[in-house]
Amino acid sequence: MELNAWAMAGILLVGLATFSIGFRSSRLANTTQDFLVARRTVRSRRNAAAISGEYLSAASFLGVAGLVLKDGADALWYPIGFTAGYLLLMLFVAAPLRRSGAYTLPDFCEARLGSTGMRKLAAVFVIFIGILYLVPQLQGAGLTVHQILPDAPVWVGAAVVSGVVFVNVFGGGMRAITVVQAFQYWLKLFAIAAPTFVMVALFFGDGGVRGAGVTGLTEPLPPRFPTDVVITVETPVVLTVTEPVTLTATGGRVDGALGGRVYWGAGQHTVGEGTELRFTAGSPVPVVRGAPSDNESWLRPVSGSGDLFTTYSLIVALFLGTMGLPHVLVRFYTNPDGRAARRTTLHVLMLLGLFYLFPIMLGALSRLYVPELLVTGRTDAAVLALPMKIAPGLLGQILGAVTSAGAFAAFLSTSSGLVVSVAGVLSTDVFKGKIRDFRFATFIAVAAPFTIAWLLRPTDITLSVGLSFALAASTFCPLLLLGIWWRKITWVGAAAGMLLGGGLVLAALIANIVSGYTGGWAPAFFQQPALVTVPAAFLAVLIMSKATQSQLPLDANRIRMRMHAPDRLGFIRDRDIARFGAAEDRARLANGRHRR
Known part of the structure; x- marks a missing residue:
């Protein structure tokens, strides 16, 4: 049985398990609340596993190892930033956001700022961020299938992921994918941890660097090809x-x-x-322009393609972008109360910290065993190509199948969360918010990014996701932090900050795409502009809010008290019950009794 057959079997099993779990869970979804927020009954541990499964995307499973292979120490900011962003989310956003009673980010904007126009603007950016994040997931799925079946077009993997995600989300919305994503976190952890342990054991068992016949990572020399x-x-x-x-x-x-x-x-x-x-064998490895060309610079931070601006900009985007990602925030609306939301975030920090140990190790091993990826720049394939290099034969085939299955689980889980967040906003802000509207919105949320992924050529997965974080940090991060903690924010200020920060990031994104087709003329800082766009967005919110104090919502103090009061005081009012709940739920809300 060849590697392709083993790997395809693993992918098919993951797809079948995802469909089966989603189908079983979807039978419990029969109200709009089920589709939007899973009736707000998801407890902290399951929600933490679901958030982690959703958050660990193609950028985490494939991109981090690929960037460590290419950029070395500079790439460590990615796993650090992906994880540390949840610390800020736990301290400043998670509990107040849940206590606000909102069911989507645009709904929070309307509840806090009292503006339906602000709600519509927020809905537009939720859709932009969701699609921008979805496209690299589908491209990564195409890369995985193409790596396994070189004759298969790259759109095949994207089509498979789109189909499975559409069926699950269409059938049960948030209620269906919660269990699926929790399962997929543990699957991904096993799929990356078990092969890493085996390959590290084989590496040291064969005598380490000397046994492999390659240049050590601490030697100030370029990497060398271990074989012809x-x-x-x-x-x-x-x-x-x-x-x-x-x-x-x-x-x-x-x-x-x-x-x-x-x-x-x-x-x-x-x-x-x-x-x-x-x-x-033994020839020095040429590397793509911009990457560290020898191991000494590979181990030294801020070298090669990295510079201080790009590094600090990346830190800002990752640390602040997490709290602005709609598909992450929507999961906190499913917790019963603010305390559970904060506990969920603490669990997420532990789960992510455990996972990110392994892509870093795989990236270092890849520089020894698959340096040929540095020639083409397709370093995202490192996790998939490494097992057969370290363990040729049946063991390598099985390890490759496990990592391929884990990569496919990453595409499925993240894509599911993104589709739910986009479909939820479309159904409630564009359509009437009924179940049939959510299902039609699901079709749009799947079809649009699939079409874009098919038309655009694949780019570096993690860099694409990096711009998604920059967009989230430049739009929703200022709105959430100031909306929760600053009494004087107005909808005019929030809209000005969102338009300025988001507009600058989208302009940089368009410039990068056009530059890629017309000779690469765009400056390097366009790839990560958050160091400029985030402060600009905060300043715009502060200045315009100060200038428009007459637009302060009349119930601002009541909303702020609801967000910051302890849960046991019972101030939480779930806006999804008021709009979509059954008659008995609305009566309970009117009487001030919040269902826990």
Whole structure:
């Protein structure tokens, strides 16, 4: 049985398990509250596992290891930022947000600021962020299937994920995917932890670096190919060479000339699309332009493509972007009360910290065993390619199948949460909020990003997600922090901050896309502009709110008391019950008795 068959079997099992669990859970969903917030009855431990399963996306399962392989110490900010963002969320947002009684982010904006226009603007950005985050999930699914079945078009994996997610969300909404996502967290943890333990044991059992016959990561030298290798360049690249290397090129152009026997001196060299490069064992590895070219700079922070602006901008985006991600925040609306929401966040911190130990280890091993990925820049495939390099044969096939199944679970769980958040906003803010509206919105929330993922060429998964964090940090983070903790915020100020911060990030995103097709002219800081856009958004909110104090909502003090009062005082009023609840639920709400 070949690797492809093992891996496809693993993917099929994950898809079948996801569908089965979702189908069983969807039979319990029969009200709008079930579809939007799972009746607010999800307890902290299950919700923490569901949030972790949703949050650990393609960027976590594939992208972090790929960035560690390529950028080294600079890439460690990704797992740190992904996790640390929940600390700020726990301290400042989780409990007050749940106590507000809102069921979506736009609903929170209307409840706090008293403006239906602000609600509509927030709905637009929820949809933008959801689609921007969904596209790399679908592209990652296409990459995974293409890695397993090279002859399969890249859209096949995206189509499979879209189909499974659509069925689950269509059938039961939040109620259905909660159990699915909790299950998928533990599946992903096993799928990345078990192969890592086995591969590390094999590495040390074979004598470590000496046994592998490769350059040690602490040596100030470029990485070297452990075996003879043939690399096909699918998109044009510019490579950096630090030590002279001799290779054979066929089927394309190298430095503007036809291939053949090629000698590369130190410097930069261009390789055309479709070129096949052959390197012998022990040859130094050329790396894509911008990546650290030797292990010494790979281990040193702020080197290679990294600079201080990009690093600090990334820190700001990841630390503050988490509290603005709609698909993360919507899960806190499912907790019974604010105390459970804060406890959920604490559990999430522990679960994420445990998971992120393993992609870092896999990235370091990948630099030793699959350095050929540095030539093409397709480092996101490191987790999928590594097992067969360390353990050729049946063991490697099984380990590869496990990691492939885990990667597919990552696409499914994150995509499910994103589709629920987007569909919830579409159904309540564009349509009338009925179950049939939610189901039609689900179709739109799946079809739109699938079409975009199919039309746009794949880009680095984690960098795409990084812009999603920058957009969230520049739009909803200022609104949430100031809306919860500052009494004088107005809807005019909130709208000004959201438009300015979000507009700047979207402009940078469009510039990056256009630049990628027209010669790469966009400045490097356009890839991560949060260091500029986030302070600009906060300043806009503060200045415009100060200038429009006449627009303060009349019930601002009552809403703020509800967000900050202890749960046992019973001030929580669930707005989804008022709008969508059954008659007995509305009567209980009117009498001041909140269902726990």
